[in-house]
Amino acid sequence: MPPTRKRRAPANEEPEDLDGHVRQTQRRRVSDPDEDEFAGGDVSAVQGDGNFDAMVKNMVRLVLACEYSRTPVRRADITAKVLGTNARHFKAVFNEAQIQLRGTFGMEMTELPLREKVTLAQRRAAQKSQTTQKSSGSWILTSVLPERFRQAEILPPSQAPTAELESQYTGLYTFVVSLILLNGGMLPDGKLERYLKRVDVEEAAAQNSVNIMVSGGDKTEKLLKRMEKDGYVIKIRDNTSGEETVEWTVGPRGRTEIGDTGVRGMVRQVYGEVDDQAELERALERSLGTNEVPKRRAEQAAQTQKKGRRRRTEVREGGGTSDESSDDD
Template sequence: MSSRARRQRILRDEDDEDDEYTQPSTSGTQRESKRIRQEDSSYNELDSQLTAEQTSQDLERKVNDTVRYALACEHRKQVIRKDDIARKVLTDRSRSFPAIFDKTQAKLRHLFGMELTELVSKEKSNPAKRAAANGKVVLSKTYVLRNILPEEQNDPQIIHHTDDEYQSTGLLYVILSLIFVNEQSMNDELLMSHLNRLRIPEESETFGDRARMLDGFVKQGYLQRQKLNAEVAQSDQPVFQYSWGPRAKAEVPEQNMVGLISSVYHVQGSELDRLQDSIYKAASIDT
């Protein structure tokens, strides 16, 4: 072999030796890739766990915030609007309203013996619009907190209220009962006549300004007030008609109202049955 050929062979052998150190083997490359994939998978799983935990904690905070908001609105006798919950409480989690609402209901029932009840929309004052509605119930996306405690737990010695609250609630129930037995509606002239007979003047020490008190019941949703048109009212002066508001319909079962009216007369047995039948008849309700 010539000297030139020997030099070329030596150079090729040196290049091959260098390649052994600079190029990893195929099996080594596969093991390294597998290790990297396993580490990435572990990191992704940990990230998923942390994200799920953070999401769960955030959801629970929103549920607690919604419970507090509902209780605050109930303390002020304000209706609870779905839009207000989404805007003031849920903010960036408004799309989670169904899940948060269900968890809120469960917590309210378990801890406070109350539940959120959606109110129906106000009835149309126009007879043609009422006929077009065809008796369909239209929900309003507004709620109130309704007491769902068993009757034996609705005891004044358990649930305390102030004297002002008892007086206001007592008068409200009297007004609701008067409306109930008057075919569930009453014009303002007749209502004021009844209040005068009950010695509740336009201004009293106990209830304050009578008109403002009625405005409060309307605002709270216990009463609904509608202005009658001239043909229906048959008067040149404005005439308003009062009926049960959506909150009263949600909070006060009609049977409870019948029981309240019956208890005033202190009757029992068959006489009580006749009285209750007459109350239902006066309210134009089929039993």
């Protein structure tokens, strides 16, 4: 039986197939820009490059160190202390650090919200500003553990300075943030002071504000300054109505770390078992649903300011009329 011969492809077909393969490969490379953007334009940086791994580890260390002192990690800090001249790799390094934080520490970086514009002056300044800031560019660590694992036995307070002081401070700022949110998102300074005196926080305030360098003021004031420094609360002074008013609102860390979910948990823990649990939940939702108070108060301040100008105009006009009548006499 004669050996069979394979038919050789014509010489003019091979270049066409080769050109088609090259064009197809080029199309695949060009049609996937997201991959290049994710890798910062350098694929080798994502594929186990030693420099890339070092940047990921340094970012994880930086975030853990900042969270230890309750300091938000900012993108500028990441660029200066981690990336250096490799700023284009931010997205790839950030995503890989998130994976390691979730898998090893049970936490992830959560971006802080922007500060709310609550006063009339702040809203006017925001309207006049030509650039609108869309994100804060700051992150803190939050737990990703399931709800059933978020217990004190599994997530104990930090040992610095001591577990007792840390647990006291956690309870105090959770209590203050809950008071503000349950009062519609804004709480007058005098009312907050009465609440704190009612629960007698002087001793705990003295212990937890010892590291805050504040000259003068009482112990509770120093404690509130510490909470303000850590981003749990914000003290707002407003004099648009002619008289200075001092109120407290929740800061970015307070909204992210505690928020409405933390307030619900604290209220349920305080009330415990009640006869009408449904009524408690309805009251809780009503209180947390009134967080439009800052906006309404800003509108009221604007109306008060208009009324004040109208009254001053009427007084001036009335004074002018009386002068004219006296001249006629």
